[in-house]
Amino acid sequence: MKNLKTIEEVRELVNANNYYFKGNEFDGYFELKAAAEEHFKTVTEDSDDQEAYFKTFGLNVGEAHIEKVKVEKYFVDEVNTTVTVEFYESFVDSGVSNEDHFHAFLIEY
Secondary structure (H helix, E strand, C coil), rough: CCCCCHHHHHHHHHHHCCCHHHEEEEEHHHHHHHHEEEEEHHHHCCCCCHHHHHHHCCCCCCEEEEEEEEEEEEECCCEEEEEEEEEEEEEEECCEEEEEEEEEEEHHH
16 A cells, blocks of 8 residues: 555545546545536437437436446555545446546545
8 A cells, every 4th residue: 555645645546547547536425426427427418319218228218337346555644544545437328439438536544
């Protein structure tokens, strides 16, 4: 486990080492979920039949699959505890390329 001095150092490390997740930090899971769902609702709004598209994947319009894909842990002096970084990917169609997934992370301590 790597030791860091501040939470900001954790954030900087995550942003520097995780291209798809860069700058997409959320305060909690439900905030992340809402942002992911809004993202997919927005990017599909010009679809010929948005409802049918989502139904193809067993979802209602605006819903998305969300999966935790990775966890990293650091000891942070500033808070004198172990900080966990959880990485999430969200998608409607798992068959699309990774760059079309919604990526986000949470810093928990």
